Amino acid sequence: MGCPLFEKTSAYFDGEMAEADSGAFKAHLDGCAECSGELARLRRMVNFLSVAKVPDVARARNVFRARLNTQRVSRFATVLTAIAAMVMLVSGISLALRGSGGGGSSSWQQVAVNAQAETPQEDPMIMAFLRDKP
Amino acid sequence: MTVEMGAPEADDAAAMKRAQAGDDLAFEEIIARHSGRLYGLALYLSGQASDAEDILQETLLGAYEALHSFESRSSVKTWLSRILVRQAARHHRSQKVRRKAQPVSLSEESQAMLEGSTAGPTADREAVRMDVMDVLQSLSAEHREIIVLRDLNGLSYQQISEVLGVPAGTVESRIFRARQELKTLLKDYLE
Numbered sequence: 001m002g003c004p005l006f007e008k009t010s011a012y013f014d015g016e017m018a019e020a021d022s023g024a025f026k027a028h029l030d031g032c033a034e035c036s037g038e039l040a041r042l043r044r045m046v047n048f049l050s051v052a053k054v055p056d057v058a059r060a061r062n063v064f065r066a067r068l069n070t071q072r073v074s075r076f077a078t079v080l081t082a083i084a085a086m087v088m089l090v091s092g093i094s095l096a097l098r099g100s101g102g103g104g105s106s107s108w109q110q111v112a113v114n115a116q117a118e119t120p121q122e123d124p125m126i127m128a129f130l131r132d133k134p
Numbered sequence: 135m136t137v138e139m140g141a142p143e144a145d146d147a148a149a150m151k152r153a154q155a156g157d158d159l160a161f162e163e164i165i166a167r168h169s170g171r172l173y174g175l176a177l178y179l180s181g182q183a184s185d186a187e188d189i190l191q192e193t194l195l196g197a198y199e200a201l202h203s204f205e206s207r208s209s210v211k212t213w214l215s216r217i218l219v220r221q222a223a224r225h226h227r228s229q230k231v232r233r234k235a236q237p238v239s240l241s242e243e244s245q246a247m248l249e250g251s252t253a254g255p256t257a258d259r260e261a262v263r264m265d266v267m268d269v270l271q272s273l274s275a276e277h278r279e280i281i282v283l284r285d286l287n288g289l290s291y292q293q294i295s296e297v298l299g300v301p302a303g304t305v306e307s308r309i310f311r312a313r314q315e316l317k318t319l320l321k322d323y324l325e
Contacts, residue, residue, distance in 0.1 A: 010309055
């Protein structure tokens with residue numbers, strides 16, 4: 001880490017540098033192999049991490065609401081039910097998205113994998129819930 | 135690539151006002167909108183599905199109980215993330231088992247990505263996801279937390295500052311150090 005601007009590479013990569021500083025840093029990159037090399041490594045590392053992006057179970061929202069409409073009892077009980085249902089639904093969808101191919105495994109690896117499926121509409125569990133929607 | 139999810143902040147703000155006025159449907163709307171993202175955050179912070187469920191449940195209960203303390207100084211997304219990060223930290227402390235950093239052995243697909251090759255259409259992305267989980271669990275808790283917030287959850291430095299309750303400058307330096315630790319873990323694959 002010989003370059004005094006080396007630590008700034010991370011903020012530049014994230015687009016978190018002020019515009020004027022960002023322009024100057026971009027010019028600096030042209031002549032600094034250390035910082036430009038670091039930027040390339042950052043791109044590769046973050047690209048690698050992004051494969052495990054946070055799962056999107058937005059479709060669960062409508063399903064969840066439909067279920068709650070049939071479960072309303074009292075104010076706090078409703079909220080507790082809502083929370084429990086949402087937690088079960090989110091984790092359940094994670095498990096079910098890829099079917100039962102995990103051989104019954106409940107390891108976080110399997111859940112993490114299942115949580116990433118991008119076609120929840122094809123999941124029988126979700127389709128069943130959607131059919132119940134009012 | 136990072137991902138922003140959920141409805142516009144204006145929808146959250148409107149729902150929060152109704153929730154604070156006693157409209158439980160509005161609270162349900164908020165948690166339904168954010169639960170998926172929060173579950174992912176909990177999963178990556180804890181590394182265990184069962185822990186993630188506990189953390190998410192405690193977070194949602196905590197949010198409900200603290201509804202009236204929300205003052206719109208931050209977004210609902212940031213507010214919920216802050217509660218979850220605190221719950222995850224509490225959960226981590228309660229485990230009293232420090233996970234030891236372990237050498238990470240990566241799949242061929244992950245190695246290719248880190249070497250800069252483009253993953254082909256047949257690449258086993260599931261293997262890469264599992265590798266990412268392994269790598270995250272090898273980071274220190276503080277660095278895992280900030281990497282998850284930034285690189286997997288897509289929060290800005292300002293949002294992370296609000297979630298963690300630290301100055302923006304601290305966020306910047308912590309992200310830098312976290313990425314240096316990450317780079318050390320992955321050094322065999324990055325050169």
